[in-house]
């Protein structure tokens with residue numbers, strides 16, 4: 001398809017003007033404390049009117065990440081309560097939801113995942129909405145969505161996201177081992193996929209061992225939930241046929257001896273991810289809004305089971321109806337605040353811009369945005 005036709009389709013799909021996408025921003029820092037942050041979020045919602053897209057009676061899927069055990073970067077329940085209250089004030093029916101992970105951890109299975117979410121404060125009483133993690137062992141909880149993308153023909157997504165009348169994405173904007181950075185697009189594309197869908201997105205990315213660097217400690221063997229790694233002659237060996245590409249071994253290795261074959265698969269995962277994003281959002285024309293929290297910007301995502309140090313100063317909270325423009329704006333503001341490309345520094349072989357470019361090609365939005373600052 002010619003570029004002009006693609007852009008035309010993009011405008012039609014996203015129902016946004018041919019001008020730059022408006023992105024609303026309020027400066028904030030985690031150190032201000034939650035009561036003040038909640039007040040700022042209320043002002044952002046009021047000024048941006050991004051939640052006006054819901055109608056009375058709409059079921060609204062609020063997609064977020066409840067944080068892995070030990071992680072401290074996730075968006076706090078007090079802030080989700082502000083969003084849920086705003087939706088309920090519009091007579092909508094919000095619920096908070098996430099899907100289970102591919103990798104080993106407490107978020108791998110619905111029962112334990114829900115228990116962890118409660119331990120992190122995400123109870124229905126605290127957030128003012130139902131908290132749901134679909135049981136992905138039940139086929140009826142998944143739906144297949146035709147995408148006809150470059151890589152994904154049919155996306156396998158959690159049915160509750162596909163079936164909701166409206167969608168609100170709430171993401172912690174941070175770095176990511178596999179995609180350079182993660183924000184609104186990743187929260188939807190990877191976060192709404194079933195385990196099968198996540199596997200399809202990861203499956204081209206199989207790591208390899210640098211035997212010169214491997215010290216045979218076995219930590220990667222323990223981290224691999226797919227039992228794809230074994231030790232032979234005190235060196236790790238990966239069975240590519242068993243590997244699901246979850247990247248947990250990369251995080252576990254103390255010697256940086258495990259590498260992803262980025263050139264073959266590193267960008268493909270981003271392109272698959274945004275094709276999954278399209279699978280969810282195609283049915284939400286004019287009924288989707290996104291919040292990115294550029295607070296406690298870390299090198300890795302909230303799946304990391306520890307307190308990951310910040311790699312950039314806090315920036316604030318951003319909101320908009322265009323997830324591409326929103327991620328681009330967050331990326332730009334974080335780099336400006338840090339004075340350097342902290343995502344490239346953390347993940348030198350990743351180019352997070354690939355997800356933005358492919359999302360724009362698919363008509364999910366545009367990278368050109370107008371930043372509208374909301375007064376403090």
Ligand code: SF4
Pocket residue numbers: 207223224225226227228229238242243244245246247248249250
């Ligand atoms: S080898 Fe690494 S990437 Fe593959 S499944 Fe095991 S932990 Fe995940």
Ligand code: SF4
Pocket residue numbers: 209213214215216217218219220221235236252253254255256257258
């Ligand atoms: S964790 Fe790293 S150093 Fe240890 S066995 Fe695995 S590849 Fe080798």
